[in-house]
Amino acid sequence: KNEVEQSPQNLTAQEGEFITINCSYSVGISALHWLQQHPGGGIVSLFMLSSGKKKHGRLIATINIQEKHSSLHITASHPRDSAVYICAVLYNTDKLIFGTGTRLQVFP
Amino acid sequence: DGGITQSPKYLFRKEGQNVTLSCEQNLNHDAMYWYRQDPGQGLRLIYYSQIVNDFQKGDIAEGYSVSREKKESFPLTVTSAQKNPTAFYLCASGSEQLNTEAFFGQGTRLTVV
Numbered sequence: 001k002n003e004v005e006q007s008p009q010n011l012t013a014q015e016g017e018f019i020t021i022n023c024s025y026s027v028g029i030s031a032l033h034w035l036q037q038h039p040g041g042g043i044v045s046l047f048m049l050s051s052g053k054k055k056h057g058r059l060i061a062t063i064n065i066q067e068k069h070s071s072l073h074i075t076a077s078h079p080r081d082s083a084v085y086i087c088a089v090l091y092n093t094d095k096l097i098f099g100t101g102t103r104l105q106v107f108p
Numbered sequence: 109d110g111g112i113t114q115s116p117k118y119l120f121r122k123e124g125q126n127v128t129l130s131c132e133q134n135l136n137h138d139a140m141y142w143y144r145q146d147p148g149q150g151l152r153l154i155y156y157s158q159i160v161n162d163f164q165k166g167d168i169a170e171g172y173s174v175s176r177e178k179k180e181s182f183p184l185t186v187t188s189a190q191k192n193p194t195a196f197y198l199c200a201s202g203s204e205q206l207n208t209e210a211f212f213g214q215g216t217r218l219t220v221v
Binding site for chain 2: 043044045096100101
């Protein structure tokens with residue numbers, strides 16, 4: 001059983017649209033990461049959250065500890081945002097669990 | 109700057125040969141991990157280590173081996189026993205006590221020829 005669930009699995013959008021990707025986990029965690037993977041395979045860490053909200057440029061990440069849920073938002077989406085977005089959870093045992101990713105395609 | 113370095117980025121191996129993937133971190137993290145990613149699938153845990161000289165099997169450890177002689181290094185050997193070694197391999201490190209946003213390597217793409 002995967003302890004991290006992401007939705008949707010695939011997402012297409014027109015340039016300029018507001019994007020939301022969701023991540024749910026099952027038990028208490030010490031931190032949650034949002035990662036970006038481009039077609040070449042390299043993975044970039046976007047955010048690490050343990051509470052509240054973080055913003056970097058057009059990207060916003062939020063986490064609700066009580067609801068065991070996190071969201072990644074992209075404002076004014078652009079074709080260069082096309083990638084796979086992965087949620088990864090760090091449990092108290094120091095074991096990382098990854099979601100299966102959300103494949104985002106933004107068309108001009 | 110602190111970070112994780114994986115090398116090489118691309119690796120080709122002849123069938124039947126062992127190959128070792130390098131992962132080094134200077135973040136002073138206790139825990140290090142190796143994951144495998146196949147097309148259209150999520151990352152699966154191969155091995156992880158929470159302390160020097162100790163490591164545990166993950167979900168898909170068969171055909172792989174690791175060592176953790178130093179805190180900074182966690183090399184992964186893909187042995188000839190691994191039936192389907194062609195994949196993307198990602199190294200990561202973490203610590204419950206540290207707050208960091210960049211503890212993933214850039215990955216190694218291994219192709220068996």
